[in-house]
Every structure is written in structure tokens, then in C-alpha cells.
Amino acid sequence: MARVTRSTARKPRLRALPPQDAPAPAALQASAEREATLAYARGVLEAEAQAILGLMGRLDTPFLRALELVRDCAGQTVVTGIGKAGLIGQKLSATLASTGVRSVFLHPTEAAHGDLGRVSRGDVILALSNSGTTEELVRLLPSFKRLGAPIIALTGDAESPLARGADVVLDIGRIEEACPMGLVPTASTAALHALGDALTMAVLRARSFSSAEYALLHPAGKIGRAVMRVAELMRSGPANPLVRDTAKLSEAVVVMTNTPGRPGATNVVDRQGRLVGIFTDGDLRRLVEQGHTDFERPLREVMGKRPRCVGPEVLVLEATRLMREARVDQLPVVDAEGKAVGLLDVQDLLAARSF
Incomplete structure (x- = not known):
């Protein structure tokens, strides 16, 4: 009769499996990263919102003077700026034009090479620069003065060369950018954008611009349909x-x-x-x-x-x-x-x- 011997080999030890609904470590890490990303993005929005809200206490006599200059402008409102501020300026010029204010955007570099001829006596200059030291913009100031065009500066430094050369200064103050390096124009451009809108809408209100006039300038698209009679x-x-x-x-x-x-x-x-x-x-x-x-x-x-x-x-x-x-x-x-x-x-x- 054959003998049955018991094996001396040890059985492998089985690891306890986690419950089926428990997230794996990689999933936990992904979830944490997701929440961190959303929290950071919300912080960016909060920083920009605070930059805009901070402007409310800065609107005073200079803002009213700027409103009067744009409202009573016999020529056109010339908006200028470079980089991110220039892009904000292009939108500002477009908004002015869409509400019945004659406006054109002037690129500072092109202005120094002949486009300054677009500016004439009776125009008003809106110059945007957060630092107020933009070389391409500052070097145009004497030319604007010779042409007799009053200058409204939208800047974050009331002591900058741009502010010193302007007739009216709309100061957004020193704003901390909403980026890890503190360098990328974010909160400051949001503030410049909002300030430009505030000025444009205040001018619109002062001119009693009607929806019928707005309709004449917006014959197409959703806006045109909204004001169609x-x-x-x-x-x-x-x-x-x-x-x-x-x-x-x-x-x-x-x-x-x-x-x-x-x-x-x-x-x-x-x-x-x-x-x-x-x-x-x-x-x-x-x-x-x-x-x-x-x-x-x-x-x-x-x-x-x-x-x-x-x-x-x-x-x-x-x-x-x-x-x-x-x-x-x-x-x-x-x-x-x-x-x-x-x-x-x-x-x-x-x-x-x-x-």
C-alpha cells in the first residue's frame, strides 16, 4: 500500500484584497490632484474678482474727467497699448465703436512708423499700460502732446512715466498677479478690462445712447435680433x-x-x-x-x-x-x-x- 506523505512545503500567504469600492492609491492621488487643481483655479478667479472689486474705491474725479473727455470728443477716441494691455485696448476700442463712439486702435510700434498720422487735433488718447513704463508707448507721448490730443492713462502706477505724461490718470493700483510666478498678466488685465468697460458704459449712459441707435450698429447676429423692431x-x-x-x-x-x-x-x-x-x-x-x-x-x-x-x-x-x-x-x-x-x-x- 502506498504511503501518503504530508508535504513540508509552506503554502503561499494570500494578501487580503481591499473592498471592491475602495479606491486604489493611484485613484486617491488623482482625486487629490483634481481637487487641488480646482482649488487653485478658484483662487485665480477670486484674485481677479478682488482686483476688479478693488477698483470701486478708486473711481473719483479723474474718472469723471475721463468720461467728459470721451463724451465730448469732437474727433475719435484713439486707444493704444502693447502686449496684453494692447489686446485689452483693442476690445475697449471695439466696445466704444459699438456704442456709437468713433474709435480706432493704434499700435504703438506702427504709430512710430507712420500710423501716428491717424491722430489729429480733437482726438482723445486712451493709453493702457499696467507698468506705465512701456517704452513703445511712452515715446509717443510728446507726439500726442504736439498734436493737441489729451491723454488718458489707464495704469497700475500713478508715478510712472506714462502717468506723468498724461492729462488724466485712471490708476488701478499695484495688483498681485494670479499666477505662481507673480508675472503673467492676469489680475491686472482683468482690472484694466473692467475699468475700460466701466468707462465705456458710463459714457454710453451720459450720451443717452438708445437701443434703436445700438440696433443700427448691430444689424446681424443675436444682438441684432435682440433689438430688431x-x-x-x-x-x-x-x-x-x-x-x-x-x-x-x-x-x-x-x-x-x-x-x-x-x-x-x-x-x-x-x-x-x-x-x-x-x-x-x-x-x-x-x-x-x-x-x-x-x-x-x-x-x-x-x-x-x-x-x-x-x-x-x-x-x-x-x-x-x-x-x-x-x-x-x-x-x-x-x-x-x-x-x-x-x-x-x-x-x-x-x-x-x-x-
């Missing part, structure tokens, strides 16, 4: 469907069919042309569904009475809101005397991307 989209003249309240149902159908653009409705008016009702394709379909196919029937019996309407100067956004609330596809347009001067159709709103 009903008069710009409504169907008017031959495209405005009109039928008398004394007409028969058949006449309303003929008008809706033969009006250019074939609108889905017709305005119903009295003898003076005042709006008294509306008749739509939907009204016609409901009549047919109910078996009412007498086209000799008086229109005033089947038209919609007291329809919602708008004036031609109402914003398209407001008219769109009314149409959505009422769940209608057409909206009569009336003048101050209540006369039907147009029809706003949902198809026109869709084409203008306003619905």
Missing part, C-alpha cells in the same frame, strides 16, 4: 392681407390666397382701416371640420374678435413672446390709431431666427 419684419403694403368686416368668408380666402407670400391669415378691418378682427387658416380648417362650408357666410360671424396685436416699434422679442403665450402663428400690427399696417407671421420670425 416689428416694423423690420412685418408684412406691409401689398404683402399686408386686408379684408373688410362686411365681406363674405369666400373673400377672406381669396385675399389669403392671392396676397404675396400667401400669409396664413388676414387682418379684418372696418371702413377706416382699423383692426376689428383676424381670420386664419386654422379658423378655416376648424369650420370645415365642423361641417360649416357655407362660403357666403358673413366674415364677421367667424373671424377672431379682439385679437392680440402689437405696434410696429415693439421689439421682435416681445412680439415673439406674445405669440408663444397665445399659441398663434400670426400677429396683427397696428399704428397709434388702431389701423392695421402689417401682419407678423411666424414664418418670417423663423427665417430671421427670432422664434
Whole structure:
């Protein structure tokens, strides 16, 4: 009989496995790094926010003087700067122009090589430099003086060469940058940007710049649609469907069919042309569904009475809101005397991307 011997070899020891939901060390490290990164990014935002908020206590008489110079400028507001400040200046110039202030951006290097000819007496200079020592900018100051253009400096050093050569100084103060090295323009450019916006908006308010004027400068895109008036989209003249309240149902159908653009409705008016009702394709379909196919029937019996309407100067956004609330596809347009001067159709709103 064969002998069974017990092995003297030691069994391997098994390590206890961690619970399935316990994160591995690499995952813990990644999670910690993620939180550290988010915390640092939040710190950058906080630093920039504090830099902007710190400007509030610095707005005083010089700011009002700068506002007056830009508001009363007979020529154009020339914005200049280089590097990051120059990029902020380009945006500032664009914002001024978009709100009706004639403005141009002047690159300091190009100015020294002939573009200084863009500046003339009656202009105002907005010069941006956080340090106030930018060589390309400082060397232009005597030329600006000879041309008789007052200089407004936006800077972080009120004792800098730029500030000493300016007529008005808007000082953002010494700002600690939101970067590990303390060098990359971050909080300081945020402050310059915000100060430029504050000046531009204050000028806009002082000039009583209207939304209608703004619309003239923004005919396209979302901004243009936001300030568009009903008069710009409504169907008017031959495209405005009109039928008398004394007409028969058949006449309303003929008008809706033969009006250019074939609108889905017709305005119903009295003898003076005042709006008294509306008749739509939907009204016609409901009549047919109910078996009412007498086209000799008086229109005033089947038209919609007291329809919602708008004036031609109402914003398209407001008219769109009314149409959505009422769940209608057409909206009569009336003048101050209540006369039907147009029809706003949902198809026109869709084409203008306003619905």
C-alpha cells in the first residue's frame, strides 16, 4: 500500500484584497490632484474678482474727467497699448465703436512708423499700460502732446512715466498677479478690462445712447435680433392681407390666397382701416371640420374678435413672446390709431431666427 506523505512545503500567504469600492492609491492621488487643481483655479478667479472689486474705491474725479473727455470728443477716441494691455485696448476700442463712439486702435510700434498720422487735433488718447513704463508707448507721448490730443492713462502706477505724461490718470493700483510666478498678466488685465468697460458704459449712459441707435450698429447676429423692431419684419403694403368686416368668408380666402407670400391669415378691418378682427387658416380648417362650408357666410360671424396685436416699434422679442403665450402663428400690427399696417407671421420670425 502506498504511503501518503504530508508535504513540508509552506503554502503561499494570500494578501487580503481591499473592498471592491475602495479606491486604489493611484485613484486617491488623482482625486487629490483634481481637487487641488480646482482649488487653485478658484483662487485665480477670486484674485481677479478682488482686483476688479478693488477698483470701486478708486473711481473719483479723474474718472469723471475721463468720461467728459470721451463724451465730448469732437474727433475719435484713439486707444493704444502693447502686449496684453494692447489686446485689452483693442476690445475697449471695439466696445466704444459699438456704442456709437468713433474709435480706432493704434499700435504703438506702427504709430512710430507712420500710423501716428491717424491722430489729429480733437482726438482723445486712451493709453493702457499696467507698468506705465512701456517704452513703445511712452515715446509717443510728446507726439500726442504736439498734436493737441489729451491723454488718458489707464495704469497700475500713478508715478510712472506714462502717468506723468498724461492729462488724466485712471490708476488701478499695484495688483498681485494670479499666477505662481507673480508675472503673467492676469489680475491686472482683468482690472484694466473692467475699468475700460466701466468707462465705456458710463459714457454710453451720459450720451443717452438708445437701443434703436445700438440696433443700427448691430444689424446681424443675436444682438441684432435682440433689438430688431416689428416694423423690420412685418408684412406691409401689398404683402399686408386686408379684408373688410362686411365681406363674405369666400373673400377672406381669396385675399389669403392671392396676397404675396400667401400669409396664413388676414387682418379684418372696418371702413377706416382699423383692426376689428383676424381670420386664419386654422379658423378655416376648424369650420370645415365642423361641417360649416357655407362660403357666403358673413366674415364677421367667424373671424377672431379682439385679437392680440402689437405696434410696429415693439421689439421682435416681445412680439415673439406674445405669440408663444397665445399659441398663434400670426400677429396683427397696428399704428397709434388702431389701423392695421402689417401682419407678423411666424414664418418670417423663423427665417430671421427670432422664434
